[in-house]
Amino acid sequence: MEKIDVIRPGSLKATIGPAGTLKRIIKNREYFLSRKYDIKIYTNDDLSPVAQNSTGIGGVQAKPSYLGKVTKKLKVSLRKNAKHSALLSKFYIKKSQLMVKRLVDYYFQQNSTPDKVVFHSTYECYLFLKRNTNKNVKTVCFYHSEGIPLKMEEIYYPKLKKSQLFKFILDVEDYVAKNVDKCMFISENGRENFLKYYPFVKKEKTGVILNGIDDFCEDEFSTIEVEKDINNGFKYRFCCAGTINTRKGHRIIIDALQRIDKDVLSKLHFTFLGDGPERVELQSEIDKYNLSKHIDFKGAVDNADVYKYLCKSNIYILMSYNEGLPISIIEAMRAGLPIISTKIAGIPELINDNGVLLDPDVDQLVEVLNSIDKYDWKSMGEHSRTRFTNEFTFKRMSREYCDMLDSL
Incomplete structure (x- = not known):
């Protein structure tokens, strides 16, 4: 020993x-x-x-x-x-x-x-x-x-x-x-x-x-399957987990929502999990541009409860400027979610046929969101789950x- x-x-x-x-x-x-x-x-x-x-x-x-x-x-x-x-x-x-x-x-x-x-x-x-x-x-x-x-x-x-x-x-x-x-x-x-x-x-x-x-236990997996199809009035329900700071790129999402087509915006809702130094400033921008209906800050969330928010979402998004290999994306893959993220650091090693890779750029995110109905998100989510079980346990x-x- x-x-x-x-x-x-x-x-x-x-x-x-x-x-x-x-x-x-x-x-x-x-x-x-x-x-x-x-x-x-x-x-x-x-x-x-x-x-x-x-x-x-x-x-x-x-x-x-x-x-x-x-x-x-x-x-x-x-x-x-x-x-x-x-x-x-x-x-x-x-x-x-x-x-x-x-x-x-x-x-x-x-x-x-x-x-x-x-x-x-x-x-x-x-x-x-x-x-x-x-x-x-x-x-x-x-x-x-x-x-x-x-x-x-x-x-x-x-x-x-x-x-x-x-x-x-x-x-x-x-x-x-x-x-x-x-x-x-x-x-x-x-x-x-x-x-x-x-x-x-x-x-x-x-x-x-x-x-x-670790993979879900049986009870957690049952919760995922039951709640995945629950609709809160929005066709696309995004989740983003991480400290609210410059590096994680929340501002890119907020700026993009100000510029996308209004009929597209009506289909989208974003849940931000986490707290941090930029939360107050970003919340002010959300209020200023009347986006509070589409973005919900949940604040600090216990790690053990993150999956409950993931299972109520159908797309995971992380627009980081700098990372290693984000655990939050792996958690989303475990929940069978398709991913929108940035092609920086190790993130491309997590995403191929299970999501969309962008630069940390507002224009590129606007383009993806305006074309959101053209993507096969369900298939991407299935690939996420498969990649998790094969490579990221x-x-x-x-x-x-x-x-x-x-x-x-």
Whole structure:
């Protein structure tokens, strides 16, 4: 039996993809033990369980006090304005780095003696590699991105381009690429971009494990089948799940709805699941352009309930500017939904005959929506379900995860 430590900053209650993957590893512990891997996961929950309270898509469901509401509004405002302020940008990055350092410090205090250590972002991997004295330990770093250093950070913190802080982050990325034993990616696109950026890294040192999730249980699948054909007065019922921020492209959808033919608009309804720094501003635009009948913000939704909204929809849409390999699209495929999304990062690896790929562009979305009756959405949805069962289950992912550990 080999001992595997996984170090992942943040909380297992978070809504982002890596947290979901780690929860599925815990849930499927018996399989990993059968493959002779005893996996222990370290997160910031180990340091301060109460502080890590994000439980839903884009936020939490708990009803806050008045002070809590004011505090939340202030945090949202500061986060939104970080992209316009170098000082705020540095604050958020330094805050994140401090959280990572606290976790790595805690990890070394445990005096663990693993055979292999797995990381799900580069900074904790960097701190570990700098401090580790056991040269027999093998290390793996997963990249949940397009494989291009700082691309996502430049979207959130454009004021820090060419800053010393960004230079330091690039140095961190470079150090990890040179010194970690294995670089793993969640899409072929991510690996290809990484190898172009770091030509000194040999391809044999890299690998790809596409994201995967558990299939529905029998009760959930029954709910999907019953509610899929329920009509709420709109022929096309779209769902979009994710944090309401610039990167996820909600504004593209809102702008497109202002420009499509009125007879087409009358057939469409969009449900947005999630919360985030742009929600208030986007809601104002929706009200301004009289689109509230066609767009419904549900706010934070518990991860376990997302499928209930998917099963009441008949098309899934995600107009992101930047991604890795979105779990939300895989969840929609599991529910048998056709997909409209952008041809960026790993998304084209999810979509061929099960959806429509666009640039993150308003004009292209307007064109698709104005022609919406011309597409065979039912057939695309059937292909989504087939592709999910054949390629994107966690059973397949866990097998490949263990195969990767075997290869070290």
